[in-house]
Amino acid sequence: MHIDHSKLVELLVETSGIEKEKIESQLSDLLEEVIAAIEEGDAYEVDGLGVFSGIGNNVIFIPSDELSTEINYKYVGMEPIEMDDAPAQEPSEPKKEEEDTDVDDDPFAGLLDDVEDETEPAASFELDVPEEEETVANPEMSSEEKEDKGEDDEAPFDLDDEEAPEEEKPGPDKWGIDTYKDDSAETMFSGLLGEQEEKETEKEDHFDALFEQEEESPKESSFIDDLLAEEEQDDDQEEPAVLDKIDVSESDTEDEKEDFDDPFKALADEEEEDELTDPEPSKKKEEEEEVIPVIKNLSSESKKKEKESKVKEEEADKEQDAKPKKKKKATAEPKSPPVMLWILLIIILLGGGTYGLGYYGIVNIPGITPEPQIAATNNQPQTTPPETTQPETTPQEQQQTPAEPAEPEQTQEAPEETSPEPEQESEAEVRTTEEAPADQPTYGMTGVPVSAANNGYTIVVYSLSRESNAEAKQRELSEDGYRVLVATVPSQQYGTLWRVSLGQFRTMRDAALAAEDLDQTFSENYFITKIQ
């Protein structure tokens, strides 16, 4: 429809209430000023409308941002949709569902096969198979194989095998090892067995004396035997196991003594000489010698006992000293980490709390608090596709126009006047109230909206600023058999818009093909958008 000069004047008169003559005079004044400005090479700006400027003989008009935005209010909130992601996914996702039923999860099976071939499962199977083979084959395996495997693979068994025969076979060949072990044992208990070594040397002396004196002095030998028996009893009481080993060492040492000239032999010879000359002093000496080791032993034992007791006391004291320290450490250590944890927890809780307060609008934090939505103004023109709705809407528009002039500025100047509804409807919502019949396909142009098809696309044919008008259009189109969706779109500038759309389509292409079949009333002005 074309609004010529006369109709424009009528509209201006109706909208502003100014007399027609004044309107015409002011309009002519505006025309002269614009032409004059353009002739002078300047641009002429009309607030809220745009800028007139001249390039050569041509006059161009650049609409203001407000006007450009306002005439596109129907498409508010629409952003470019990436075709590579969205359409590529949309056809593929449902197809996958269909293919899954037919072809036993081919994509996933392929993925899994690849993974199995490449990495873990093969390795795990490789590891599993030998174990199974071993467990299964072990009963059938020969002892040699077992030994081989045991020798090759399991070192602990080797050690056991080596150690076991040594312990179980105390043959003469192994005695060297046993003696070595005994020496080590002695070295381990050298502190405790130090006295016994001394006794052993003494015993050796006595043995030497015995070998030489047996023929000459049977009394002495019997006395020495008594002494040895006493000492052996003492030793047996103390450590009988050690004595057996010491006997073996003694047998070795006796052989060695035959090779080497011991100083004790000389002493023994002297003693023999003394015995030959004076048997009584020799007895005294022997008594002294008998007593001395006992005294030594007693003294050394007492000293050692004292030392041991002292050592034990010291150890006990150390343990006592160490225990409280450990306790202190144990008590002191756990204190430090919890403090840091508590500090971190407090910081996290404070941050989360402030974020939550800001997010829910209790505290106004810029960047976190959602922007308040401006209330939907009733004065916004109800726009519908012009051809069909013009007879219905134009009278309303004409009735509303007198109140309109200051409204866009009001909405921009006072954005704090918010209504609760837009805040609740922070995102577009699609209302699908009715339940679809069972035989209805999920996607399509006709029928009843299905909530399962809300992941698709729809054809928007109306963007209305009043809910009542949207519901009326919904009823009207539903009666015609269309699958009608009504979605609310919040806009900070225009308030809430009610978008009436037709059909639910799996892909944008399906929607575009369906839109070509729409009536002329819709085919000239529609757009396809994703159902939100």
Added chain:
Amino acid sequence: MTKEFLETLSIVIRDQIIMKNSVEIKGLGTFKPVHHNQKQEKRADGTNVIVPPKDTIEFTAANKG
């Protein structure tokens, strides 16, 4: 030429453009709404996008030449 007149003129032209009507100002030119359907475009980075629809105003000056 009052401010009220200019505001009223802007609102009337806006509403008529929204209603897909062309508005003529005698001696100056004609404002005509132009609807651009949503279309597919290829961006510089190679991605294909569906550009949303858009309405614009086309101004035709009265004295051509």
